[in-house]
Amino acid sequence: MTSTVDAAVVGSGPNGLAAAVTLARAGLRVEMHEAADVVGGGLRCQSYFDGDIRHDVCSAVHPMAAASPFFREFDLTARGVELLAPEVGYAHPLDDGRAGLAFPDLDATCDHLGEDGPRWRQLMEPLLQHSTGLVDFFMGGQRSLPDDLTAPLLLAARLLPRRLLRGFRGDVAPALLTGVAAHAVGRLPTLASDAVALLLGHLAHGAGWPLPRGGSERIAHVMADDLRAHGGTIHTGSRITSLGELRHARAVLLDTGPGQLLDLAGDRLPSLYARQLRRFRYGPGAAKADFLVSEPIPWTNPEVGRAGTVHLGGSHTAIARQEGLTVRGTPTGEPFVLLVDPAVTDPGRARDGRRPVWAYAHVPNGDPRDPVALVRSRIEKYAPGFGDTVLAARGVPARDLDTYNPNYVGGDIGAGAMTLYQSLMRPVARFDPWRTPLPDVFLCSASTPPGPGVHGMCGHLAALSALRHRFGIRRAPSLEPVASAAAR
Missing domain, CATH: 3.90.660 (Polyamine Oxidase; Chain A, domain 2)
Structure with a gap:
C-alpha cells in the first residue's frame, strides 16, 4: 500500500522539478513521478550517434x-x-x-x-x-x-x-x-x-x-539532487494515468498540458472549466x-x-x-x-x-x-x-x-500559443491560474504563466500556490544551496 505523502508531482521537466524542490524546501514530504527512464523533460541529453557525444534533446541555450x-x-x-x-x-x-x-x-x-x-x-x-x-x-x-x-x-x-x-x-x-x-x-x-x-x-x-558545460541535463541533475537531499523521492518509469493513483497525496502538481489534465481528472472537473481547457490553443x-x-x-x-x-x-x-x-x-x-x-x-x-x-x-x-x-x-x-x-x-x-513529451502537442514546444491573451491567461482566465477547481490539484507546466522557457517559475509559482492553499504556508522557502545558507 502506498504511504501518504504531502505532495505528488507528475512530470520532471524544469517546472516539475522546480515545484518539487520548492515544496521539499518547505519541509513537505514530496514524491515525483516521471514516465521516462530519466528525469529532465526538456533538459535531457542523449547520445544519438556516438557514445562520447551528447546531444541536447530539447533545450540547449538558457x-x-x-x-x-x-x-x-x-x-x-x-x-x-x-x-x-x-x-x-x-x-x-x-x-x-x-x-x-x-x-x-x-x-x-x-x-x-x-x-x-x-x-x-x-x-x-x-x-x-x-x-x-x-x-x-x-x-x-x-x-x-x-x-x-x-x-x-x-x-x-x-x-x-x-x-x-x-x-x-x-x-x-x-x-x-x-x-x-x-x-x-x-x-x-x-x-x-x-x-x-x-x-x-x-x-x-x-x-x-x-x-551549461556538458549539456542541459546538468541543470536537471542538480535540481533532482536537491530534491533528494531534502527528502524527496523520484520514481522514473512511473506513468500516471489517473488522479486516482495519487489519492494518497494531499496535493498533486501536474507538469502537464491541459489535455493531460482532462485525461487524468476524468469527469471530476466542473464542465465549465473542462470546456475552457478544451479551447486552449496551440501554436x-x-x-x-x-x-x-x-x-x-x-x-x-x-x-x-x-x-x-x-x-x-x-x-x-x-x-x-x-x-x-x-x-x-x-x-x-x-x-x-x-x-x-x-x-x-x-x-x-x-x-x-x-x-x-x-x-x-x-x-x-x-x-x-x-x-x-x-x-x-x-x-x-x-x-x-x-x-x-x-x-x-x-x-x-x-x-x-x-x-517524446506529451506537452508538445503537434510540436508546439511552447506548450500553448504565445498570443498576448494566452501569455497572460493560460490555460484559462483565472487570477491564480495554477489552481484548478479541484482543491488538491495544481497545474505547474509551461501551459501556465509565465509560459515556456527553462526558468522554473511555472513550477515555483504553482508550488507557492499549493503551499498557501493546501498547507497554510505563506512564507516562501529558501532555495539557496545548503552550504551558502550555512555560511551566511
Missing part, C-alpha cells in the same frame, strides 16, 4: 537559467553547473554575407550595427539598467508588480506604440531583433513577440545566453534536427561561428512572411531555423573533431515532414559545404514531438 528569480536564488553556479557565455550571444546572417551580432558588451554591439547602433542602445540600455525588475515582472506571471516599478513602464513605452523596429535605417538591426522575436513562435509582429524580443534581446547584453510546431559533424560549420561570414545561437531566416520581412505562413498552416521549404553548435562555447562537447549540431525549424503544427533536409538546406544557404561535414543526422517531425 537565458533564463541565469536570470529567473527561481534560478537566481537556487544558484546553479554554486552547485557546480558552469553557465558558459559565448563570445557572441546570438548571430543572424543575411543572404548577402553580412550578419548581425549581439555581443555580451552593448557597446560592441552598437559599434557593429553602425548607424543603427544609437537606436539599439536606446532600446536596450534602459532595460539593462532595470533588468532584474523587468525579468521579475515577466517571470512573476504579471500577477503583481516588481519592486522596481520603472521596469514595466519602460516595457510599456516600447510596446504600446507598436513601433519597435521604427527608427532603424539599415536592415541588419531589424533582422537581428526579429530573429529574437521569432522565439515566440507565432505571427510577427505582435505585442507578445515584441515583448519576447525585448526580454531575450536585452539579456544577451546582461545575464547572457549561456550554455505552430517545431521540427528537431540533430547532426553529427566533422568540423565547425563553414559559415560564409566567419563571425557567425563565434555565436552561441544562430537565427536563420534572412531579412525582417522574410522572417515575418515565413512565420505568418507557418501560423496559417502552410508548409514551405524555407522555415525559420534556430541553430546551436554547442562546441563553439563548450569545446568539451566535441571529440576528435566530431561535434553535435542542434537545430529547430518552425513548421505548421503537426507537420509530418522529416526536417533533416529542410534544416540542412537552410544551413547550406549561409554555410555552403555544411552538408559535406555531416557524418550522421536524425530528424523528429513536429507531428511526432509529443511522443
Whole structure:
C-alpha cells in the first residue's frame, strides 16, 4: 500500500522539478513521478550517434537559467553547473554575407550595427539598467508588480506604440531583433513577440545566453539532487494515468498540458472549466534536427561561428512572411531555423573533431515532414559545404514531438500559443491560474504563466500556490544551496 505523502508531482521537466524542490524546501514530504527512464523533460541529453557525444534533446541555450528569480536564488553556479557565455550571444546572417551580432558588451554591439547602433542602445540600455525588475515582472506571471516599478513602464513605452523596429535605417538591426522575436513562435509582429524580443534581446547584453558545460541535463541533475537531499523521492518509469493513483497525496502538481489534465481528472472537473481547457490553443510546431559533424560549420561570414545561437531566416520581412505562413498552416521549404553548435562555447562537447549540431525549424503544427533536409538546406544557404561535414543526422517531425513529451502537442514546444491573451491567461482566465477547481490539484507546466522557457517559475509559482492553499504556508522557502545558507 502506498504511504501518504504531502505532495505528488507528475512530470520532471524544469517546472516539475522546480515545484518539487520548492515544496521539499518547505519541509513537505514530496514524491515525483516521471514516465521516462530519466528525469529532465526538456533538459535531457542523449547520445544519438556516438557514445562520447551528447546531444541536447530539447533545450540547449538558457537565458533564463541565469536570470529567473527561481534560478537566481537556487544558484546553479554554486552547485557546480558552469553557465558558459559565448563570445557572441546570438548571430543572424543575411543572404548577402553580412550578419548581425549581439555581443555580451552593448557597446560592441552598437559599434557593429553602425548607424543603427544609437537606436539599439536606446532600446536596450534602459532595460539593462532595470533588468532584474523587468525579468521579475515577466517571470512573476504579471500577477503583481516588481519592486522596481520603472521596469514595466519602460516595457510599456516600447510596446504600446507598436513601433519597435521604427527608427532603424539599415536592415541588419531589424533582422537581428526579429530573429529574437521569432522565439515566440507565432505571427510577427505582435505585442507578445515584441515583448519576447525585448526580454531575450536585452539579456544577451546582461545575464547572457549561456550554455551549461556538458549539456542541459546538468541543470536537471542538480535540481533532482536537491530534491533528494531534502527528502524527496523520484520514481522514473512511473506513468500516471489517473488522479486516482495519487489519492494518497494531499496535493498533486501536474507538469502537464491541459489535455493531460482532462485525461487524468476524468469527469471530476466542473464542465465549465473542462470546456475552457478544451479551447486552449496551440501554436505552430517545431521540427528537431540533430547532426553529427566533422568540423565547425563553414559559415560564409566567419563571425557567425563565434555565436552561441544562430537565427536563420534572412531579412525582417522574410522572417515575418515565413512565420505568418507557418501560423496559417502552410508548409514551405524555407522555415525559420534556430541553430546551436554547442562546441563553439563548450569545446568539451566535441571529440576528435566530431561535434553535435542542434537545430529547430518552425513548421505548421503537426507537420509530418522529416526536417533533416529542410534544416540542412537552410544551413547550406549561409554555410555552403555544411552538408559535406555531416557524418550522421536524425530528424523528429513536429507531428511526432509529443511522443517524446506529451506537452508538445503537434510540436508546439511552447506548450500553448504565445498570443498576448494566452501569455497572460493560460490555460484559462483565472487570477491564480495554477489552481484548478479541484482543491488538491495544481497545474505547474509551461501551459501556465509565465509560459515556456527553462526558468522554473511555472513550477515555483504553482508550488507557492499549493503551499498557501493546501498547507497554510505563506512564507516562501529558501532555495539557496545548503552550504551558502550555512555560511551566511
